[in-house]
Amino acid sequence: MRAWTISEPGGRDKLIQVDCPIPIPEKEELLIEVKAAGVNRTDVLTRQNRSLNEPYPILGVEISGVVVENKSEFPSILPGTRVAGLVNHGGYAEYVTIPADRVIVLPDSVSFIEGAGIPEVFLTAYQTLYWLGGLQRKETVLIHAGASGVGTAAIQLARHLSDATIFTTASRKEKLVQTKRLGADFSINYKEADFEEVIDRETGGYGVDVILDFIGASYWEKNLASAALDARWILIGTLGGSTVNYVSISSIMSKRLTLRGTLLTPRTDNYKAALTKEFEKKAFHLIKDRVIRPLIYSTVPFDEVPEAHRQMENNENTGKIIITLED
Amino acid sequence: MRAWTISEPGGRDKLIQVDCPIPIPEKEELLIEVKAAGVNRTDVLTRQNRSLNEPYPILGVEISGVVVENKSEFPSILPGTRVAGLVNHGGYAEYVTIPADRVIVLPDSVSFIEGAGIPEVFLTAYQTLYWLGGLQRKETVLIHAGASGVGTAAIQLARHLSDATIFTTASRKEKLVQTKRLGADFSINYKEADFEEVIDRETGGYGVDVILDFIGASYWEKNLASAALDARWILIGTLGGSTVNYVSISSIMSKRLTLRGTLLTPRTDNYKAALTKEFEKKAFHLIKDRVIRPLIYSTVPFDEVPEAHRQMENNENTGKIIITLED
Numbered sequence: 001m002r003a004w005t006i007s008e009p010g011g012r013d014k015l016i017q018v019d020c021p022i023p024i025p026e027k028e029e030l031l032i033e034v035k036a037a038g039v040n041r042t043d044v045l046t047r048q049n050r051s052l053n054e055p056y057p058i059l060g061v062e063i064s065g066v067v068v069e070n071k072s073e074f075p076s077i078l079p080g081t082r083v084a085g086l087v088n089h090g091g092y093a094e095y096v097t098i099p100a101d102r103v104i105v106l107p108d109s110v111s112f113i114e115g116a117g118i119p120e121v122f123l124t125a126y127q128t129l130y131w132l133g134g135l136q137r138k139e140t141v142l143i144h145a146g147a148s149g150v151g152t153a154a155i156q157l158a159r160h161l162s163d164a165t166i167f168t169t170a171s172r173k174e175k176l177v178q179t180k181r182l183g184a185d186f187s188i189n190y191k192e193a194d195f196e197e198v199i200d201r202e203t204g205g206y207g208v209d210v211i212l213d214f215i216g217a218s219y220w221e222k223n224l225a226s227a228a229l230d231a232r233w234i235l236i237g238t239l240g241g242s243t244v245n246y247v248s249i250s251s252i253m254s255k256r257l258t259l260r261g262t263l264l265t266p267r268t269d270n271y272k273a274a275l276t277k278e279f280e281k282k283a284f285h286l287i288k289d290r291v292i293r294p295l296i297y298s299t300v301p302f303d304e305v306p307e308a309h310r311q312m313e314n315n316e317n318t319g320k321i322i323i324t325l326e327d
Numbered sequence: 328m329r330a331w332t333i334s335e336p337g338g339r340d341k342l343i344q345v346d347c348p349i350p351i352p353e354k355e356e357l358l359i360e361v362k363a364a365g366v367n368r369t370d371v372l373t374r375q376n377r378s379l380n381e382p383y384p385i386l387g388v389e390i391s392g393v394v395v396e397n398k399s400e401f402p403s404i405l406p407g408t409r410v411a412g413l414v415n416h417g418g419y420a421e422y423v424t425i426p427a428d429r430v431i432v433l434p435d436s437v438s439f440i441e442g443a444g445i446p447e448v449f450l451t452a453y454q455t456l457y458w459l460g461g462l463q464r465k466e467t468v469l470i471h472a473g474a475s476g477v478g479t480a481a482i483q484l485a486r487h488l489s490d491a492t493i494f495t496t497a498s499r500k501e502k503l504v505q506t507k508r509l510g511a512d513f514s515i516n517y518k519e520a521d522f523e524e525v526i527d528r529e530t531g532g533y534g535v536d537v538i539l540d541f542i543g544a545s546y547w548e549k550n551l552a553s554a555a556l557d558a559r560w561i562l563i564g565t566l567g568g569s570t571v572n573y574v575s576i577s578s579i580m581s582k583r584l585t586l587r588g589t590l591l592t593p594r595t596d597n598y599k600a601a602l603t604k605e606f607e608k609k610a611f612h613l614i615k616d617r618v619i620r621p622l623i624y625s626t627v628p629f630d631e632v633p634e635a636h637r638q639m640e641n642n643e644n645t646g647k648i649i650i651t652l653e654d
Contacts, residue, residue, distance in 0.1 A: 216576045235576050242577040249543045249562050250569040252588035259586040261579035 003058045003093035004305045009050045012306045012313075020058075023090065025097045030077060031069040032098055035090040036116035038062040039300075039308045039321040040149075042265045046089075047309070059305075060091020060323075061265055063098075064115030066108065072100030082106040084115035084124065086272055088265075092305060094325060101273040105287045106281055117149070117294035117320035118287065119276075122238050124236070124264050125153035126279045128212050129162075132260045133232045139209040142167040142226055143184070144219065145239065147175035147297070147318045152182055154212055159183030161283060167208060175318055186314065196225040200270035207231065215281075217241035224248075227257055235261040296321030329604060330385045330420035331632045336377045339633045339640075347385075348507040350417065350425045357404060358396040359425055363443035364418040365389040366627075366635045366648040369592045373416075374636070384535070386632075387418020387650075388592060391442030392427075399427030411442035413599055415592075419632060421441055428600040434615045443456065444476070444621035444647035445614065450599075451591050452480035453474065454584045455490075456538050459587045462557045466536040467492040469553055470511070471546065472566065474502035474645045476622070479509055481539055483619035486510030488610060494535060502598075502645055505622075522550040534558065543563050544568035551575075554584055562588040619627065622646030 003024050006014045025031040043059045046052070064084035070077050074211060077083070077100060085103040088217065090096045091136040106115045128150075129135045141158050145151045146168030158164040158185070168184040170176050174186040176222045188195045199208060207228030220239030227233055252259070264272075297317035302325045311321050328349050333341045352358040364387045373379070373386060391411040397404050402579040404427060412430040417423045433442045455477075456462045468485050472478045473495030485491040487510070497503050503514040504587070513529060515522045526535060534555035540546065545567030554560055579586070591599075613619045624644035627635040628651045638648050 082546050110449075213608065235580050237577050238580070242575055244574040244576065245572055247571040247574045248569055249565050249571065249588070253562050253565070253590055255588065256590065257586075261576070261577065261582065261584050263583065265579055 001089070001094040002302070003090070004060070005058050006047055006056045007053055009048055010080075012046065012047075012309050015059075015306050015309065017095070017303070017305075022095045023097045025069055025071045028072045028100055029070060029097045030067050030083070030100050030103065032063060032065040032094055032096050034063045034065040034091070034094055035112035035324070035326050036299075037117045037323045037325070038120055038121050039089050039312055039323060041312065043092075044309055044312055056095050057089040058091070059089065060087070060093070061089065062086050062116060062119040063091045063096055064112045065080065065096075068095070072099065074100045077105070082108075082115070082167050083110070084118050085276065085283055086119045086270075092302075092323060099269055102269070104284065106196045109288060109290060111327060112323050113292050113296060113299055113324060117296055120264070121149035121294065121320065122155040122157070122283070122287075123272075123275050124150045124237060125157050126215070127275055128191050128196045128234045128236055128262065129154055129157055129210065129266060130152055131275070132234050133210040134161035134261055134326060135162050135210050136249055137162050138164065140206070141167070141210040141212070142208040142229070143168045145214040145237070146170045146179035146184060146187065148214065149238070149317075150200075150214070152179070152295045152319055153178055153292075154170065155182045155184050156286075157283060160286050160292055164172060165203075167195065172279060178318060182295075185202050186204060194222065199226045203228075209260040210234070217244045220244045220247070224255075227255055229325070230256050230258075232258045232260065235259060285325075297321055299324045328421040329629070330417070331335070331387070332385050333374055333383045335383075335489055336375055337381055338398060339374075339636050341374065341385075342633050342636065344630070344632070346470065349422045350424045350614040352396055352398045355399045355427055356424045357394050357399060357410070357427050359410065359423050360395050361390045361392040361418070361421055361423055362439035362651070362653050363391045363626075365443045365447055366639055366650060367447050368639065370419075370638055371636055371647045372647060377580055383417040385418070385420050385468045386416065387414070387420070388416065389413050389443060389446040390418045390423055391439040392423075395422070396487070397427065401427045404432070408581070409435075409439070411445055412603065413446045417594075419629075419650060426600065429596070429603050431603060435498070436615060436617060437609060439464055439653060440623060440649050440651060441621050443649050444623055446603075447591070448476035448480040448567050448608070448647065449484070449614075450622065451477045452484050452601055452605055453610060454563045454587065454591060454602055455482055455563055456484055456537065458602070459561050459589055460537040460539070461539050462489050463536060464489050465491065467494070467530060467533070467555070468537040468539070469494045469496075469522070469535040469550075471610070472496045472541040472564070473506035473514065475541065476539070476644075476647050477539070477563070479622045479646055480619075482509045482511050483613075484610060485612050487619055492530075494522065494526055494529075505645060509622075521549065523549040526553045530555075537561070537623065542567040544571045547576055548569045549581075554582055557583050557585075559585045560585065562586060624648055626651045
């Protein structure tokens with residue numbers, strides 16, 4: 001089968017398409033014929049990771065496709081079933097194996113392209129809003145990078161699962177319009193307004209109960225100022241830098257803040273399975289009924305993976321970049 | 328009645344004993360004849376707090392004593408009942424009022440002096456270890472300032488409620504001996520050894536699941552190095568400074584840490600009542616049976632409150648400083 005790996009860690013020129021054997025599913029696993037694969041920032045980081053040794057992995061952590069073989073004890077997942085899910089690696093390939101307890105069965109209303117755009121962003125959004133952030137009904141949430149993959153998913157979940165008051169930040173006009181359309185109450189152009197001032201004014205000084213922080217260092221003080229008493233501040237990205245040069249522990253104590261760092265990809269198989277199961281139960285009906293939907297920015301043919309990475313590294317995308325293997 | 332307040336915010340010379348009316352209990356409150364009052368760092372901070380306006384409060388947030396009057400719907404708390412509990416202020420006085428749902432009834436095996444040493448340290452230790460830190464049975468915990476009031480309480484709770492592996496730090500020899508005796512597995516003299524190296528060695532590189540951090544800035548990097556994957560790091564004091572000049576968000580993310588700032592005193596009455604109730608149910612039998620006990624450093628007569636503050640400000644104490652009103 002065809003698959004994408006790297007010749008060595010580095011730039012996009014290190015991406016290589018190789019021919020390798022179709023993987024053999026182990027017990028509890030499915031073999032999937034991949035129809036589409038989501039592109040994620042973690043793929044770029046893996047590509048660049050100089051601590052990796054040979055043999056280098058096949059890239060890609062989320063896919064949609066059709067079940068070819070079922071070695072698990074879930075007899076209902078018959079060959080031919082349309083599914084999507086998170087894999088630990090190996091997504092940029094014609095075939096991949098996946099633990100059976102980690103797939104979402106796709107309804108006919110959801111295409112493979114949309115399906116490949118669901119697992120990473122919606123599971124991350126669900127995990128950060130609910131498992132880590134403990135978002136309660138009618139609470140107030142600040143979602144940075146609202147037009148990003150996880151941002152768009154989080155806005156929709158916070159709107160339709162929690163009836164939250166949603167503040168979001170973005171820069172370009174079309175992103176602001178889009179986040180509004182997805183359900184944000186306040187879409188703030190961070191180049192034109194101080195989001196912490198908007199939050200202070202609109203919440204009457206209360207602040208936000210949950211922050212999804214993809215930005216990190218450059219917004220540290222503004223996020224701190226925006227946090228309500230007992231707020232949960234989820235550290236999920238460092239687009240604005242990782243190093244904060246002034247952190248006041250007293251401020252964290254007096255606001256009784258909870259800060260939580262997280263990465264989804266390195267979580268255990270059991271964690272991902274439990275998260276997938278809860279998401280399917282609590283939220284997937286909204287996708288099935290097309291109340292909420294993955295936002296697709298572009299589809300890139302399988303042979304053009306370097307172009308997909310280029311788009312991601314240039315932050316061009318609003319929504320997901322999807323690699324397609326369909327004919 | 329006699330009570331201690333301040334002439335104005337400032338040093339110990341601003342402490343003044345005054346004569347004022349006995350407070351009148353409202354609905355759901357008890358009137359207590361105070362027999363002993365615990366001295367806490369928050370009392371010193373209140374004394375120094377220049378944002379306070381007149382009339383200045385009577386100092387003191389924890390007491391033991393005898394019920395004089397009961398205006399609540401708990402008929403079992405008869406006049407004459409021996410109790411201890413947290414008050415919002417007013418503890419350094421001959422009488423104080425307290426919500427009835429916030430007292431612990433003292434068994435005969437516990438003296439008033441010991442009783443006044445229980446609420447703040449044991450409730451704080453219980454809250455930080457369990458409500459905020461989520462300490463599980465057999466997990467590993469690092470308790471800084473192990474010879475402090477909360478430290479000694481936390482060591483005993485972690486030992487007898489959770490069978491945890493306990494690392495603790497202190498400086499002087501007698502403090503190290505004492506923390507060992509209370510149940511710490513490893514009492515580390517932070518002046519002679521790097522605690523993060525001891526933890527790394529003794530846990531085989533795993534680290535600790537929960538950190539009770541009274542120190543703050545000066546131990547930031549060492550605490551980070553000591554934290555296990557998914558650790559909960561509770562920020563509860565800043566004895567080593569509040570300002571951290573280098574914080575790596577990426578490290579917090581890759582270790583998936585939870586950092587929680589907390590202060591007990593400003594919590595709501597309902598929170599304190601619920602915490603008191605759970606502590607009484609889950610842990611108080613250990614105090615009653617004298618398996619665990621509050622550690623009393625000194626008793627200071629009511630007329631000598633400035634001396635009690637002097638001991639606290641000089642960090643002289645191992646365990647609680649108690650003001651006594653008994654004859």
